[in-house]
Amino acid sequence: MKKLLVHIPIAVIGGLTYMGIEILWRGHTHWTMGVLGGLCFSLIGLLDEWQDHPPMPLQMVQGATIVTALELLVGLIVNRWLGWGVWDYSDMPGNLWGQVCPQFAAAWLVLSWAAVKLENLMHKWAGDAQ
Secondary structure, eight states: OHHHHHHHHHHHHHHHHHHHHHHHHHSOOOHHHHHHHHHHHHHHHHHHHHTTSOOHHHHHHHHHHHHHHHHHHHHIIIIIISOOOSOOOTTSTTOBTTTBOHHHHHHHHHHHHHHHHHHHHHHHHTTOOO
16 A cells, blocks of 8 residues: 555656646647656556666666557547547657657657656655665
């Protein structure tokens, strides 16, 4: 139960952080990006814990894969099915249905590194060092 309680604020902070990054990058965001960002942030951190801190390059690839897969799933739901138009990568080379593209998959590598570092720091602050 303590692990769950630690990860709830971590997810919230991760979601808010991602929304802030989006506002800086695109000038706007959407509440679904907070939910998706928080989920991705938590999953990346949990992978680090479940695998007992594997090498950072592996964590970065795993994190980018998680984010890209969830971005595709959420994009198909919120953009294609519901028609909310939260993002559209149709103009990006190599995109898949306008929902994911290689350029942003590469960006998730860098953000995954930051997520692992920040999530570990948050555990330390919470007295639950990983």
